[in-house]
Amino acid sequence: MNESAISARDLEISFPGKRRAGPIHVLRSINLEVRRGEFVCIVGPSGCGKTTLLNVITGFIRQSSGEVLVQGSPVTGPDPKRIFVFQDNGVFPWLTVEQNIGFGLARRSRDEQREIVHRYVQMVGLTGFEKAYPRELSGGMRQRVEIARALAANPQIIYMDEPFGALDFITRLKMRADLTRIWQEEKKTILFVTHDIEESVQLADRVVVMSQRPGTIRKQIEIDLPRPRDLDSPEYLEVRDEIFHTMGMSLKVGAA
């Protein structure tokens, strides 16, 4: 279980900015190791480069320098074994809920497709909406379609970019529990970006705290608490406060 699923070394990313201002440095000296089967959360202030980091690891954009190895080989492009759940909704508006969830299953038999789609429709609580189009759903329901679409494709690694941000509190709690269960059952590697520190402590084996732009890794905090996690336990609160503290410090530094 100690093999590396994701390994980023000395990663730097900058975008060409306006000519006069020069390039925008977004990420600086990122070194990140994610073990196979590990659940890692990334937290950090808005605009620090979390989405950009996931984009590079997935292979949607190329780094400026440094190296990313995923499952042992350099990333050359996106791969269906590693599915990205987008922050802004990537559900296809011209397909129904079930067609969206089955999108990655074209190479399976009809029966398999039907069975898998049915299972994930149930899991994300969209029973009765199978034939609905995304425009007939709420924002949170659309996000659940996207999550189901990713899970249905049975990837080994899932990259999730604030996937629960648009959900209401109750649904979010349920989705966290479901995701934890799926992760435990199916032994997936999950790299999960969130704004929500509570969420990161509830979900992750390890929380990676990033600084403001240019984003660097400020701290990595291992969370060795048994699941399901008791949100009132002193250990939980201690880890949570440590992350708050790290983030708070970074805010003060940023303001100076």
Add this chain to the structure above:
Amino acid sequence: MNKSVLLPAAVLLAVYGLWDGAVLLSHSDIFPRPYQVFLGIAELMQRGLLLKYVVASLFRVSIGFTLAVLIGVPVGLLLGWFRPAFLAFNPLIQILRPISPIAWIPIAILWFHVDDRAPIFLIFLSSVFPITVTSIAAVQNIQPVYVRAAENFGLTRLELFRRVIFPACLPQIITSLRISLGIAWLVVVAAEMIAVNSGLGYLIIDARNAGKRYDLVVAGMLMIGLIGLILDLLIRRLERFEEVKWGYSDRN
């Protein structure tokens, strides 16, 4: 009866009255009264000309427009996707596009004489540019997140086109079809005034030249308007398919 029927009916009735009154007051013996136009339509039907001319015009529009769709949509999608091809061909398209189909009439006659191919060619020209240009823009404006999602699921180039690019562009393509069908209908009438001897455009010119039959002129105009309206209503139905509804705002 609801407002959407009552209000237009009132306006049409008022126009009818104004028109009739104006002709009576001016004592014109050449401009027809509305009832004379309806008699004109009846006369055309009796002589078997109305159906013949309508069919002739619709036939030319169908062929020219269908050719424009079959060429404009694929070419537009490909140019929108392959940047070098776009850079190579876009200037040519932009130069050809503003040339009115009417300006092509002499060349159409030169190439095709006065048979059906001349107006068909003109209709094709009038439709193919709006369709191509809209298809190009539709591909270029696809939300990147759709393309990324598709690439992530390991689609081949061909699948990407069929399952994502095409459906993502379809609402805008349908809108361009609607607009260019309207233009095609304008152009067929203009082309028939010059290049052929059948069709509604020919009817109008012929009625004027052979005996100043202005009742038939206006009858022809009325038919053009009505058929244009019907064509628009028919093609609008495409916008109601569930697969494309997302592309239109939720008004009405």
